[in-house]
Amino acid sequence: MVSGRSSYAAALGLSVLASSLLSVRAYDNSRSDNVRIYWGQNSYGATGSNTADYQKNLSYYCQDDVINAFPLAFLNVFFGEGGEPSLDLANICSTANDPVFEGTQLPECSFMASNIQTCQNAGKIVTISLGGATGSAGFSNASQAEGFANTIWNLFLGGSSSTRPFGDAVLDGVDLDIEGGSTEYFTNFVSTLRSLMNSGSKSVIDAESFDAVYVQFCEHTEHPYNNYCGLTNYDNSNDWDFSTWDNWAKNTSPNPNVKVYIGAPAASAAAGSGYVDAATLGQIAVDTRNSYSSFGGIMLWDASQAYANDRFDAAVKSSITENGNTAPAPSTTYSSATSTATATPTTAPAPSTTSTPxxxxxxxxxxxxxxxxxxxxxxxxxxxxxxxxxxxxxxxxxxxxxxxxxxxxxxxxxxxxxxxxxxxxxxxxxxxxxxKVAPTNVGPKVAAVPNLSLSSALAAQTAPPSRRNSRFFRY
Known part of the structure; x- marks a missing residue:
């Protein structure tokens, strides 16, 4: 899948799934109670002192049916040494602690193959997340973008390479979290990757077809880029504009079945502001699902925070499942004036949870x-x-x-x-x-909280929702 998250900067999470793969796995993108959660950055380790709660191996989080999808965060360098990308998975696998392929700064993480396959065999999907707050992203021309799509295909998806970081594990898609650098030519990247997925054994926002969009909502129009700021103002209709994204999903997106997710922090320490407890988030999700048929579920940052916070993910999942995943909400009709809005959400980086200088x-x-x-x-x-x-x-x-x-x-x-x-x-x-400060070699390695929105360069292709106080999450 190619996903994009709407961070406040391409913190719009977009997700493109490999359709042929989904037909043989338990993951169902059409449901409205899916939970997607980021793994890889040991966010708890940035703020918590209990080492027992530091990020575990991926398979640790796949032992029950709570989480449906895992974006692995992050592939933070597009073109590094030897022209190859690089990965930083904090305390699990990185250039600081693990060997790299010769002539590159691409870590050799093949020990993770069994973890990834365990999760996939349990019916979860696992994607690679590109970018992040400290990521170096961007293309100088269309040809470079298309070439990079082939690189990602060969390193992580259905292609072949002698430098596959996760060995023989084949990931299920790509998550875009482009918070820094230029977003020009990303439509070329996405379209090429989608073609490779459709032609392979596995299968931008407006210009390309995505399977899911993760949206973060902001209540302060004068400060539209503060992370996780809208959930606390859910009761204020001026600050909660899911209808705008529902309209986009039905009238603008090339994929009429695209799902829109609510993005949220999994603990108060996972974001600077905007945290709500699991019961409140669950009720917001149920109310939204009952009103909008495009609702797909909840996206959380991140796995380590959720588990340390009394299994925040499980509590939210219970709320949205126990309240019934029944028939979709009645379809909503939007006027042409609404569906042709031309302004696009501006994108900008989101704050991290790493340190406090x-x-x-x-x-x-x-x-x-x-x-x-x-x-x-x-x-x-x-x-x-x-x-x-x-x-x-x-x-x-x-x-x-x-x-x-x-x-x-x-x-x-x-x-x-x-x-x-x-x-x-x-x-x-x-x-x-x-x-946000670059991680040091002392203590757990961490990285910034991902952004949740799509870049204006991608969004401008067909005019996504125009409300400045919206943000995308990825996938």
Whole structure:
């Protein structure tokens, strides 16, 4: 499957499944009580001290019927040493702790083959997630994108290569979490991969056909890129726009059977904000399913957090299953005016749960060009929308959540407010919120919380939902 998640940056999770494979496995994409959960980044290890709850081998999470799908996070480098991609699966397999194929930085994780196959034999699907918050993603032209699709096919799916990271295990699809770099030519990547899947033994957002979309909802239109922010405002119709995505699924998506998932953190420590307990999330899911036939289930970040949080995944699954997975909700009709909206969700990185170095607690109150009391920009600090920094003598304001994107750079994360006055005093301000820092070799290796939305470059192909406060999750 090719999946894409809607992070707030391609944190839109999109999912393309191998149709021939699904016919012989228990996974059923047409259901409305599926649970998909990310595995690979040991998110609990970033915030918790109990080593017993650190991420386990994949098969550990496949011993019951709760979880239906696992995106393996992440393939975080597209073109590395030797022209090959690279993987980082935190404390399980990475370049820091495992051997690599000669002439590359692609870790040799073939010991995971039996784990993957165990989960697949139990009726789960396992996909490879591309990108992540620290991922280096992007293509310079259509030919490179199409070539990379063949690389992914040969390394992880139905092709062949002498450098397959997971040995003889054949994954079920691809998850897109493109939070950094350019999203140009991703439609070429997806269409080529879909062709390979359809022609093989296994089988962008608007331009290509996906099987599932993971959506994250944001309640603050002035800060539309804060992760997991909409669930707490579910009762406010202005902040909960699942109908927009239901409309997209029925009137815009090339796949009329696409499923839309609600993305959520599996523990309060798994995201900066927006966590709701399992009972509340389950009720939101049931209410949404009863209203919209495109609803497919719940997507969670991540497996280690869910298990440490009293099996949050199992509690949610129980809620959406016990309340009945009956006939789909009545079909909803949308006016042409609604279905032809042209604005697209803007994408931007989502905050991680890795560590907590210094970062401004709030935006300074100085006017444009007034740098008094404003901190100098620091590369390894995560900034929120509205935060101000000084860089090269100029004042900048963050448009949204930003990490490691230089003010004035091509990423476009910052608005330049003018040159600082001669009397400016760029002093540091107190530590207040979590920021994302590259993992160290001390303690568990972790990575950032994935984003949940699709990139504007992909989304612009046919105009997905126009509400700025929506975000996609992947798959």
């Amino acid at each position: 210094a970062a401004p607690s709030s935006s300074p109150t100085g006017s444009a060009g007034d740098c008094a009391g404003v901190a100098t920009w620091v590369a390894n600090v995560a900034y929120e929308g509205g935060d101000q920094v000084v860089y090269n003598g100029n004042l900048y304001t963050a448009k949204w959540w930003s990490y490691a994107d230089t003010p004035g750079g091509s990423a476009g994360d910052w608005t330049e407010d003018g040159a600082c006055g001669a009397s400016s005093d760029a002093t540091a301000v107190k530590v207040a919120y979590q920021s």
